Amino acid sequence: EVLTAVLIVSSLATSFWASKPQRVTEPTIITVPWTIADLLLFAGDAAREPYVDTPLDFIEKPVWDGCRRLPSLLHYGGLNRRPLPRIPNDYGLPPPTGTEATIVWVVSVVHAVIHVLCWSFPFPSQTETLLWRGSSVILLTVMAVDGLVPVLSTRPWFDFSFGMLWIWVREAKRQTFVRRWVFSVAVDTAYVLYILARLVIFVEIFAAFRSMPTDVYRDVDWISFWPHV
Secondary structure, eight states: OHHHHHHHHHHHHHHTOTTOOOOTTSOOOOOOSSOHHHHHHHHGGGGOSOOSSOTTHHHHGGGGTTEEEOGGGTTOSSOOSSSOSSOOTTOOOSSOOHHHHHHHHHHHHHHHHHHHTTTTOOOSSHHHHHHHHHHHHHHHHIIIIITHHHHHTTSTTOOOOEEETTTEEEOOSSOOHHHHHHHHHHHHHHHHHHHHHHHHHHHHHHHGGGGOOGGGGSOOOGGGGSOOO
16 A cells, blocks of 8 residues: 555656657657758758757757766667667656756655654564564655755756766766765765665565555455445
């Protein structure tokens, strides 16, 4: 039940997004009265840099505000051809606005709080109780503190390097030791702690079945809830 609740909460971040694409397996072909070569010539100096993914990088990449895929993953997962024949599966939206990032952050914190609410739940052993409590506190701390980094990154003054799920990285415009490593190390450490805590909680959810009371296996007599005349 706890697992179901947290999955519902985490799904809320995208469930009400009205602009979600549908039938993404079917490409939408857009016909234009010009060629890529014409566009590059028209763009002039803006398109003079070599592209990484497609010739239209000079249009798309600036929107990402410095975010890029890690060099080690540029050709991973069938992305050997250039220009790319398709949008990679790990592509997301450009960096969010402050409002969007805050909404995702709040949902993430609520997601973690649900685990903490199980603080006094009975567990098969004292060790498992401590593991659940410690892991839930780690989840909440990571979501509440480290989850603020994407929110802060939407501010004009934010100029620090940090990675996102070890797939994307945002480099600081002014490379100093502090700007390069402070947030980067903090975020990477938080990812490791989050993964370990999540694994402990996931395993414990199923391990706790061995001491469930017998009542949970009884069929619910739903008819009894209907008013009788």
